[in-house]
Amino acid sequence: MSEQVPAASRYKRLTELATTAAQRVRKQEQERAAELGELVTSSAQRTEEADARREQVVSDVRKRWNAAMEALWDERWMRECRFPDPDPEAEPADPDEARRAVHDAFLELRGAVEKPKRQARGVLGRRKPRDRP
Template identity: 50%
Template sequence: MTETAAERYRELTALATAAGKQVRKHERETAERLGEQVAAGEQRKEESAQVRDELVAEVKQRWTAAMQVVWDERWLRSSGVPAPDRSAPDATPSESRVAVHEAFEALRDAVTKPRLPTDFLPRRRK
């Protein structure tokens, strides 16, 4: 059977049309999947920003509380909240909260403990 040029042309255009439809379908599926991944990434980014903002607020509250603890210690000078320490090891937000809490507790304990035993001081004579 000999094909005419017109039949061969129709066959090739049908193949090209089918291939184009498959490529467009694949591209739509890929775009949809990538769109979902971008949306999920944006959601994670927003959640991370919210966690960061909450952690920064907690640290500022602890700093304020620490400044109240050392208010009577006139020799200790502070110039406000220090900048973040970029050389600190990586930590999760919960690990950071625990570290800040432990540091605050250590500061409070150090400031509030008695400096000298009271029975060591001589009594005043009248």
């Protein structure tokens, strides 16, 4: 005959198992909470860095825009327009690459605006001094 275990002993054993399992789960949850806390902190730092880079890009683009408007000041045919809004359909780009592209476009514009002036002087040449009696 098999010996029966008293109910109190079985209850005690079951509560010990449940307590051990609960402690393991609590420890795992604490470890996961710590990991998630670190993830949130690093994400917040990356977000702040991205915001700072975005502001730098916007500032650089705005400076180039203002310089372009100054370069076009003498071009009477061209109407001045306001600073454009970002294009939501633009391809994603690295901020440094985007800043270089804006700078290169500005240099190209400035070169195009200055080129006719240089050519006009070359075509007309210098004035000859008039002979004075």
